[in-house]
Each structure stands twice: as C-alpha cells, then as structure tokens.
Amino acid sequence: MEIKAKIGETTFTCRGDLETYFRPFREATIGTDFTFSTPFGEQKLIYADWTASGRLYRPIEEKIIEEIGPLVANTHTESNITSTKMTLAYQYAKEIIKHHVHAGKHDVIIMEGPGMTSAVNKLQRLLGLRVPERWKARLSLADDERPVIFVTHMEHHSNLLSWTETIGEVITIRPTANGDVDVDHLRELLETYAHRPLKIGAFTACSNVTGIQTPYHFLAKIMHEHGGICFIDFAASAPYIEINMHPADPLEKLDAIYFSPHKFLGGPGSAGVLIFDARLYQNRIPDHPGGGTVLWTDPWGNYKYIEDIETREDGGTPPFLQTIKAALAIRLKEKMGVERIQKREKELTSLLLSHLKQIPRVRVLEGHREDRLGIVSFIIEGMHYNLVVKMLNDRFGIQVRGGCSCAGPYGHYLLGIDKEQSETLMKQVEQGNLFVKPGWVRISLHPIMTNEEVYDIIRAIRHIVRYADTWKQEYMYDQTKNEFYHRGDDRYVRGFFAL
Incomplete structure (x- = not known):
C-alpha cells in the first residue's frame, strides 16, 4: 500500500x-x-x-562460511566430528525441505543436479520411462501399452520435452477462452485413454511466462478419480507459495513434486528437489549405482543394494552443501512468511x-x-x-x-502463431536467421x-x-x-x- x-x-x-x-x-x-x-x-x-x-543472501553465505565451512567433509561415516556433523546436517536439511512441502510418511526426497530439470529427468528414469536413444528404436510397444502423459498448454520445456523423450505419449490439455487449463477437456482425455496402463498428469503449478497459476490440486483429484497419478512442477512458484503435497482431500494429493531452490532468495548454488511417493518406486537397481548405495559387495561379483530409497538413490558423494543451502533458503522463505x-x-x-x-x-x-x-x-x-x-x-x-522463457509451445499460444507460420519461422531459424525467433x-x-x-x-x-x-x-x-x-x-x- x-x-x-x-x-x-x-x-x-x-x-x-x-x-x-x-x-x-x-x-x-x-x-x-x-x-x-x-x-x-x-x-x-x-x-x-x-x-x-x-x-545471494548475506546471512546464509556467512553461516555457510563461518559455521558450516569449518566442518565440511564427506558424509557416509559418523566416526569423526566433520563427517558426523555433515551427515546429520544433510539429513536434517532434507527433513526441513520435506516438512516445508507437507510430505507424507510414504514420500521420499532425492536431491538431484542444480534444479528442477535434473529432478524431473531423474523421476522419469526411476519410473522406467527413459530408454537410451540407441536402443529406443528397437523397443516395440503397442500404442495401448504406452504410458500417456497429460500436460497443460503453459509448460516450459523442462516439463514438456523431458516427457516427450520418454516412451510415453504426451497429450496437451487445451486452454479455456480465458487462458486457463480446461479441466473438462482433461476429463474427456482421461476417458479416451482410460485403457492405458499408466496415466500421468505432469502439470506446472504456475507459468514462468505469465505468472498464471493452475488449479493443480483439482487437476490431481481428476487424475486420481480416473486411476492416474499427478506430478507438479513448482519451479516458477515455489519461492512464493505454500506447497502442500497432502491437502485435506486425499484425492488432491500430489504423487511427486519437483522444484529449483536456486530460484529462492538465498538459494543460488543449491540442488534440485524431487519428492515422490515411494510406492511408485519398483526398481531393483539404483539410477546411479556406486559408493553409498550397497549394503555389501564381495570379490565374486555378489552385492546387495541398500533397501532405503533415499540412500540407494544417492550414490557417490551426496550434494550435502547444496542441500543445506536449499534448506536455509526455505527457512528464509518461512521467516519472511x-x-x-x-x-x-x-x-x-x-x-x-x-x-x-x-x-x-x-x-x-x-x-x-x-x-x-x-x-x-x-x-x-x-x-x-x-x-x-x-x-x-x-x-x-x-x-x-x-x-x-524456454516455453516455446506456450509462446505460440500467447502470440497467436499457427502451424503454417511456425513452420516458416523455424525454417528461417534453422538456416541461421535467429532474428525471427519469437x-x-x-x-x-x-x-x-x-x-x-x-x-x-x-x-x-x-x-x-x-x-x-x-x-x-x-x-x-x-x-x-x-x-x-x-x-x-x-x-x-x-x-x-x-x-
């Protein structure tokens, strides 16, 4: 005011x-x-x-330098003071993040890469939806066997192209006349694709172009009513809104979320966040096998992976400092209110x-x-x-x-570019004329x-x-x-x- x-x-x-x-x-x-x-x-x-x-937020940087910095060491052991402190701080930081988004008892957290793009790609691999390019052509799936992924017209590339490169079929929900997500169209699509074995709604919580939010809890309810699951991309909105994976209506729960703490005040240098329902995880082999993922190995090729998902999917040196910083940025958000x-x-x-x-x-x-x-x-x-x-x-x-803004399809909608115009523009771009890029x-x-x-x-x-x-x-x-x-x-x- x-x-x-x-x-x-x-x-x-x-x-x-x-x-x-x-x-x-x-x-x-x-x-x-x-x-x-x-x-x-x-x-x-x-x-x-x-x-x-x-x-960057000075009190966070000073805390990392003065309080955390002297104790920085690799995790995976609690036999000395530095490793003990970092292991405990890393675990506590993840709990802070989970608590912030109202994660439930079945939800697990994985810190992955520098942001949401790494996190959503990790989720796709964990679900078995990504096949190496050289083998993808050999994979023969009937259309009725393919997963179907529903997205909004407002997605940015990371929550669109990453799904396009899976074995699933991506379907875009049409917008309403006011530019919102047409929830009735989603219902129609779910009825059309009711026979598909896996139905995923991968929706943005907020456009990174216009700031317009989606009714993602209501979209989740529609997905669950039709036997699907719902993943929400909070990359654009996480620093500014409350995130609740488990609202009062159980049908509105979010099966997975992902966001980029580097977009928070105090967050640059933090890791991407992926939190999902552990019951979606069906893997025998971790995504990144390596140090810290096994209970034991022997010289004869035998080994056993750790059962705990958060541990087995955190191979090698974990992003402990990046996770601590993410938690501090979240605490700052909570302090601001x-x-x-x-x-x-x-x-x-x-x-x-x-x-x-x-x-x-x-x-x-x-x-x-x-x-x-x-x-x-x-x-x-x-x-x-x-x-x-x-x-x-x-x-x-x-x-x-x-x-x-890495949101080409949404840009077509916003600027009124039809298919014929788009093809003309893209031909010019491919020939080196970047000036015409919308x-x-x-x-x-x-x-x-x-x-x-x-x-x-x-x-x-x-x-x-x-x-x-x-x-x-x-x-x-x-x-x-x-x-x-x-x-x-x-x-x-x-x-x-x-x-």
Whole structure:
C-alpha cells in the first residue's frame, strides 16, 4: 500500500507496511546497492529476473562460511566430528525441505543436479520411462501399452520435452477462452485413454511466462478419480507459495513434486528437489549405482543394494552443501512468511501492470489477467525483445530477460502463431536467421523490491518506447547469437589487454 499527499508543489509518499517489513531482508541481500559501468555511465543494478534465479543472501553465505565451512567433509561415516556433523546436517536439511512441502510418511526426497530439470529427468528414469536413444528404436510397444502423459498448454520445456523423450505419449490439455487449463477437456482425455496402463498428469503449478497459476490440486483429484497419478512442477512458484503435497482431500494429493531452490532468495548454488511417493518406486537397481548405495559387495561379483530409497538413490558423494543451502533458503522463505510474500507480490505486480498497460506500443501477454504471481511478460511493437533488454541494462541498470522463457509451445499460444507460420519461422531459424525467433521481455518481481524500483522500470520502458528509433542506432546485432551489442563495447574488451 502507498499513500500520496501533495502539499504545495511537493508530493509526499508514505510507504506501506509491507515494503517496510521486507526492508531488512532487502538490506541483507547481496548486490542490492551494486553499481556497474555501461557505455552510458555508472548504473545502479535493479534486479527483476527472479524467475530465472534468486540472489545471494548475506546471512546464509556467512553461516555457510563461518559455521558450516569449518566442518565440511564427506558424509557416509559418523566416526569423526566433520563427517558426523555433515551427515546429520544433510539429513536434517532434507527433513526441513520435506516438512516445508507437507510430505507424507510414504514420500521420499532425492536431491538431484542444480534444479528442477535434473529432478524431473531423474523421476522419469526411476519410473522406467527413459530408454537410451540407441536402443529406443528397437523397443516395440503397442500404442495401448504406452504410458500417456497429460500436460497443460503453459509448460516450459523442462516439463514438456523431458516427457516427450520418454516412451510415453504426451497429450496437451487445451486452454479455456480465458487462458486457463480446461479441466473438462482433461476429463474427456482421461476417458479416451482410460485403457492405458499408466496415466500421468505432469502439470506446472504456475507459468514462468505469465505468472498464471493452475488449479493443480483439482487437476490431481481428476487424475486420481480416473486411476492416474499427478506430478507438479513448482519451479516458477515455489519461492512464493505454500506447497502442500497432502491437502485435506486425499484425492488432491500430489504423487511427486519437483522444484529449483536456486530460484529462492538465498538459494543460488543449491540442488534440485524431487519428492515422490515411494510406492511408485519398483526398481531393483539404483539410477546411479556406486559408493553409498550397497549394503555389501564381495570379490565374486555378489552385492546387495541398500533397501532405503533415499540412500540407494544417492550414490557417490551426496550434494550435502547444496542441500543445506536449499534448506536455509526455505527457512528464509518461512521467516519472511508466505502470506506476506504473496500480499507484497500482489502490490508490486498490480503497480507494474496498471502502468505498463498504459504505455503506447506495449502489449502485455495475458494482460487481462491480474490474478498472477509477480511475472509479467510484454512486447514492444517494432522492437526486438533482446534490444529492449539490452537498453534496459545499459541505460537503466535493469536486469530482465528476453526470449521465449524456454516455453516455446506456450509462446505460440500467447502470440497467436499457427502451424503454417511456425513452420516458416523455424525454417528461417534453422538456416541461421535467429532474428525471427519469437519472444518477449520478462519482468519477474520479488517482495524485497521497492515501489520505487517498479516505477524505475516503468519509466525506463516509457523512455525506450519514446526514443527507440534514436537509441537503436547505437547497437549492432549478432545474428549468430541473437544478441545486440553497443557499438562501443569492443573498446572495453581491448582495454583488458592494455599493459
């Protein structure tokens, strides 16, 4: 909330309670007052790319350095102080994460790779749905034997292409006229594919392009009513919402979830999270056989794997430090409070949308939707998205992201690209003309941002629209990278070699 009063020729602004509440968290974030040089002088960095990655949080970094760092050692033993502390801290960190998402007694956690992409691919391998490419052509499955995977029209590539490369058949649920998931269509599809042996719903909880959320608990209920299972991708929304794998209605339970703690405040450098119902696990051999996965071995080729899933699927040196950091980032989220996070996000998003939609030549994707998390994507008519991003960086210090946000199919829907247009565009792209690749500029907000930063973003976009024809003359386009460079950039590179 913000109250403005004009006394004489001066306007006084009274900041709302939430901006004040989040100020200490903002002040503890590394880089808040960072400045950097551009061809147009020194710019103060305004970070508005939170959906891509979170930011480092000084108290977490200091805790890792001062308290955890001196005790860092490999796990797998409790015979010395360092290994004991790391083993216990690793286990406790996983319990913190499970508790945060309301995991149940049958749910197991596996920390995998740097984020959600690694986690969902791990899940697919554990379910036996991935076959090595060289052998896939030899695998003969009748259509009726293939698993079927239902996805929404809003998926990003990691929750779409990874399923496309399984032995299953991927079916997209159509959108409603308002851009939501058509739950009636899902019911129709489940009836059509009722004979399939395995029916999976792999749904995003929130679009990483528009911030629009899906009714994922209701989708889970529909899947379970038709004998299916439901997996939810929380990559875009996990830092901002409550996650509940087991709500009051047992039919709404989530059979697996995956997300990227690196997107949390304090989370960069953490590991991807996969939590799933252990009853889905039917494997005799772990995904990564190796140290820490066996109970015993002998010289004659005999061995026995550990029964505990979390242990046997954690071969080699586990990501103990990455997991500890993920747990600390989650604790920070809990300290900020989900209710306050959501209220502040709504304030900032409403402020941004109300002004952005009034700027000439600016089109906000799904601009009619106010009910979203703090993710807003837009295009400026007649301007390449990456040129807009470059100008925002160079002239105003604003960090946003251009492109398709790794959500090509959703982009087709948002931009109204039909199949014929798509084929024409893709042919040009394959021939090296990356300029025609569809895309947009994405702004993603965080509760620690100030109202003034949002106003700075709005003013910057207004200036770019106004002076675009003049300013664009200062940039060169690299077709091989689909990026723009200021014509004076090479001077800074040459300076590296001056002795």
